[in-house]
Amino acid sequence: NAGVTQTPKFQVLKTGQSMTLQCAQDMNHNSMYWYRQDPGMGLRLIYYSASEGTTDKGEVPNGYNVSRLNKREFSLRLESAAPSQTSVYFCASSASGSLRTDTQYFGPGTRLTVL
Amino acid sequence: QKEVEQDPGPLSVPEGAIVSLNCTYSNSAFQYFMWYRQYSRKGPELLMYTYSSGNKEDGRFTAQVDKSSKYISLFIRDSQPSDSATYLCAGENAGNMLTFGGGTRLMVKP
Secondary structure (H helix, E strand, O other), X not given: OOOEEEEOOEEEEOOOOOEEEEXXXXXXXXXXXXXXXXXXXXXXXXXXXXXXXOOEEOOXXXXXXXXXXXXXXXXXXXXXXXHHHOEXXXXXXXXXXXXXXXXXXXXXXXXXXXX | OOOEEEOOOOEEEEOOOOEEEEEEEXXXXXXXXXXXXXXXXXXXEEEEEEEOOXXXXXXXXXXXXXXXXXXXXXXXXXXXXXXXXXXXXXXXXXXXXXXXXXXXXXXXXX
C-alpha cells in the first residue's frame, strides 16, 4: 500500500505562474485535506473535502483552489503564485470526516518555492 | 495569539531520559487533543490522542490534558535516538478541524 502520495516532491515557480499539486490515496478514505506548513506556524488547513463531491475552506484558503476529482484524488491549484505561498504542502486523508475517531494519514509533502 | 502554542526547541536530552513536551491552548472549545510525530522531511504521523482531561498511556508515551489550565503534555519514557523528531500537538473542536501548534524539535543523543 502506498498510502497517500503527492506529486511533485519539489517545485520552484516564478511569481504569477500557476501550478497544480496532485494528491492520491489508496486507502478508500472518504475525507481528504490540504495543509501548508511554515516554520514556527505549524500545519494550517487550506481546504478539505469531507466526501467525494464536496469541498470546504479551511483556515487559509485565499489564493488556492481545489478539486476532488474522484474518491482517490484531491488536487490543489495555485492560479497566480506569490512568494507568500512558499511553503511545504501536505495532503492528508482519513476514513471519515470525524478526526475524533479516525486517524489522519499524511503524504510526504511538496516543497514549493515561489521566487 | 495562536490558539495552540509550543516551545520550538530544540530540546536535547541523553538517551534514556524522560522527556516532557508541552503545549498551551486558548480555545475552550477544544475537546480532543492529538500528538503527531514528524521526522525530518516527512509527513506527520499520529502518535496519540486524548479526550478532555486526564491521562492516556501507550507504551513509552503518556499524554496528559489539564483543561483547567489549558495545558497539554506528552511524556516519553526511556527516550531513544529514534524518538528524535518534531512533535506537534493539535486541538480539535466540534468542527472536525485540527488546530496545530508550531511543533517542538526533540533530539535524543546516544
